[in-house]
Amino acid sequence: MDLLKTRKLNTIKQxxxxxxxxxxxxILCFFSVDIIGYRAVALIxxxxxxVNAILFDIFPVMLSAMLSAIILNFFFIPPTFTWQIETTExxxxxxxxxxxxxxxxxxxxxxxKFEQKEIEQEEKEKSIKLYNTILNSLSHELRxxxxxxxxxxxxxxxNQTKLSDKNRKELYSEIEIASFRLNRQVKNLLSISRLExxxxxxxxxxxxxxxxxxxxxxxxxxxxxxHQIVFIPKNMPCVKIDNGLTEQILFNLIHNALQHTxxxxxxxxxxxxxxxxxxxxxxxxxxxxxxxxxxxxxDKFYRLNQTVPGGTGLGLSxxxxxxxxxxxxxxxxxxxxxxxxxxxxxxxxxxxxxxxGNE
Amino acid sequence: MNKAEVLIIDDxxxxxxxxxxxLESNDYKVVQASTGKEGLILSASHAPDLILLDIGLxxxxxxxxxxxxxxxxxxxxxxxxxxxxxxxxxxxxDNGATDYLTKPFRxxxxxxxxxxxxxxxxxxxxxxxxxxxxxxxxxxARIVKQNNEVxxxxxxEYNLLALFAKNEGKVLTHQYLLREIWGYTFQTETQYLRVxxxxxxxxxxxxxxxxxxxxxxxxxxxxxx
Numbered sequence: 001m002d003l004l005k006t007r008k009l010n011t012i013k014q015x016x017x018x019x020x021x022x023x024x025x026x027i028l029c030f031f032s033v034d035i036i037g038y039r040a041v042a043l044i045x046x047x048x049x050x051v052n053a054i055l056f057d058i059f060p061v062m063l064s065a066m067l068s069a070i071i072l073n074f075f076f077i078p079p080t081f082t083w084q085i086e087t088t089e090x091x092x093x094x095x096x097x098x099x100x101x102x103x104x105x106x107x108x109x110x111x112x113k114f115e116q117k118e119i120e121q122e123e124k125e126k127s128i129k130l131y132n133t134i135l136n137s138l139s140h141e142l143r144x145x146x147x148x149x150x151x152x153x154x155x156x157x158x159n160q161t162k163l164s165d166k167n168r169k170e171l172y173s174e175i176e177i178a179s180f181r182l183n184r185q186v187k188n189l190l191s192i193s194r195l196e197x198x199x200x201x202x203x204x205x206x207x208x209x210x211x212x213x214x215x216x217x218x219x220x221x222x223x224x225x226x227h228q229i230v231f232i233p234k235n236m237p238c239v240k241i242d243n244g245l246t247e248q249i250l251f252n253l254i255h256n257a258l259q260h261t262x263x264x265x266x267x268x269x270x271x272x273x274x275x276x277x278x279x280x281x282x283x284x285x286x287x288x289x290x291x292x293x294x295x296x297x298x299d300k301f302y303r304l305n306q307t308v309p310g311g312t313g314l315g316l317s318x319x320x321x322x323x324x325x326x327x328x329x330x331x332x333x334x335x336x337x338x339x340x341x342x343x344x345x346x347x348x349x350x351x352x353x354x355x356x357g358n359e
Numbered sequence: 360m361n362k363a364e365v366l367i368i369d370d371x372x373x374x375x376x377x378x379x380x381x382l383e384s385n386d387y388k389v390v391q392a393s394t395g396k397e398g399l400i401l402s403a404s405h406a407p408d409l410i411l412l413d414i415g416l417x418x419x420x421x422x423x424x425x426x427x428x429x430x431x432x433x434x435x436x437x438x439x440x441x442x443x444x445x446x447x448x449x450x451x452x453d454n455g456a457t458d459y460l461t462k463p464f465r466x467x468x469x470x471x472x473x474x475x476x477x478x479x480x481x482x483x484x485x486x487x488x489x490x491x492x493x494x495x496x497x498x499x500a501r502i503v504k505q506n507n508e509v510x511x512x513x514x515x516e517y518n519l520l521a522l523f524a525k526n527e528g529k530v531l532t533h534q535y536l537l538r539e540i541w542g543y544t545f546q547t548e549t550q551y552l553r554v555x556x557x558x559x560x561x562x563x564x565x566x567x568x569x570x571x572x573x574x575x576x577x578x579x580x581x582x583x584x
Binding site for chain 1: 549550557575
């Protein structure tokens with residue numbers, strides 16, 4: 001595929017290089033023609049035209065074919081330094097030379113054009129496939145809560161007298177859960193489109209990371225019933241980062257861990273810092289990430305092959321996007337003892353006055 | 360006592376309907392406007408006890424309507440906004456909005472905000488003792504009690520808590536709090552505020568990690584309840 005790059009050079013460069021190649025080869029041959037004979041020179045020049053045909057567009061190739069024919073006739077075919085050709089044999093060879101050079105150029109060009117079309121077609125098919133996957137997962141992810149809401153409301157409306165109190169309450173709570181899910185998906189979609197459009201501009205202010213972690217844990221509460229979230233707050237100074245972005249990073253990481261680990265799993269959150277960066281680590285004791293898929297987990301709309309239903313594959317791409325918007329980095333790996341680990345590093349300022357409370 | 364009257368200015372009929380049903384079943388009288396212009400006219404002719412103003416109206420920006428209303432209207436105005444854009448919210452609060460809610464909001468939350476905003480607007484400022492749940496603050500003696508036990512606070516902590524308590528239920532922006540407690544030059548030093556809120560929480564919250572009194576409004580400020 002590297003050869004293809006030469007075709008992206010501008011036309012003037014292509015002409016220049018192809019002519020130079022022919023001229024250079026001709027000069028070399030000129031000094032060795034006594035040893036190899038002029039018929040071998042014809043073959044060598046023909047070879048160079050073929051090389052050009054592989055490297056360049058059709059017009060520079062045609063030009064080099066003609067140029068080489070002229071050179072061959074003038075400098076090599078006896079009588080040399082004239083346009084005349086002595087023997088019928090040589091006339092025939094010269095004509096054949098010219099025709100083969102041209103056919104060479106045209107054929108290579110056509111094969112290439114065909115190849116190009118094939119590649120384009122393949123790419124098109126790939127993007128259509130990706131688009132369909134995204135559309136499927138999105139529409140499923142959005143339609144499920146909507147169907148739940150519509151279905152539950154129909155049931156309540158049509159069975160007003162028949163419905164037991166307990167069932168009615170359950171339907172109400174289903175509607176509630178579905179609406180929250182819908183709201184979360186819309187929020188994710190808005191975040192990703194803001195990221196795509198480059199609209200995310202971090203607004204840094206002092207914030208208490210411990211507080212952000214607790215708030216992210218509390219926001220995930222509804223889904224934590226069977227998981228244990230371990231977070232031991234540390235005496236951290238205030239850090240200057242974007243509050244809202246960091247909160248969503250934390251929320252998404254915890255949410256992701258909750259979704260992808262079996263019930264009763266333990267999710268551990270750790271905060272640390274050095275002089276220039278703060279570190280947020282979210283790890284779990286689940287199965288960990290499949291090693292062949294680990295590099296894709298931050299891709300937009302990517303979902304693990306064996307994953308629980310639900311989710312659009314946006315959460316972690318938002319984590320990455322938001323972290324990078326704050327000039328930070330996100331690292332993912334598997335722990336030796338099992339389970340996945342996400343580490344966020346964000347460069348930030350630290351407050352010095354942590355002991356103001358004792359004034 | 361007469362029913363309190365609430366004016367809803369929102370262009371979405373579904374939201375208006377929802378609010379109307381909710382407010383009417385909670386004993387409020389409801390007036391509705393679907394455009395900013397209509398809202399301004401109705402607010403002048405009805406003089407409602409509270410206005411719910413949607414910030415994204417088609418004919419006129421909610422921010423402009425807020426400014427126009429605030430030239431003469433001194434009762435609570437609660438802003439409804441779809442995007443949780445903090446800058447938008449802070450600017451509305453600076454322009455005189457009493458409180459804000461972002462859609463989608465829980466109706467229980469909305470009613471609590473309306474109730475507390477109306478209550479605050481009717482209260483005289485001369486209360487000596489403010490009670491909020493298990494906390495009791497004596498503004499003259501500068502004593503804070505929780506479950507009848509005195510809590511020791513530094514003077515800054517006390518000032519902060521008293522300011523919170525006087526504005527119970529209302530969101531106070533970082534800038535406002537810093538200005539009131541530390542003065543104009545400290546308006547951007549939010550780290551002071553973080554630290555003091557942290558220590559205050561340790562003293563008055565049952566679980567400082569899941570605060571019930573001093574609630575963080577992400578990117579905006581704090582609310583005491």
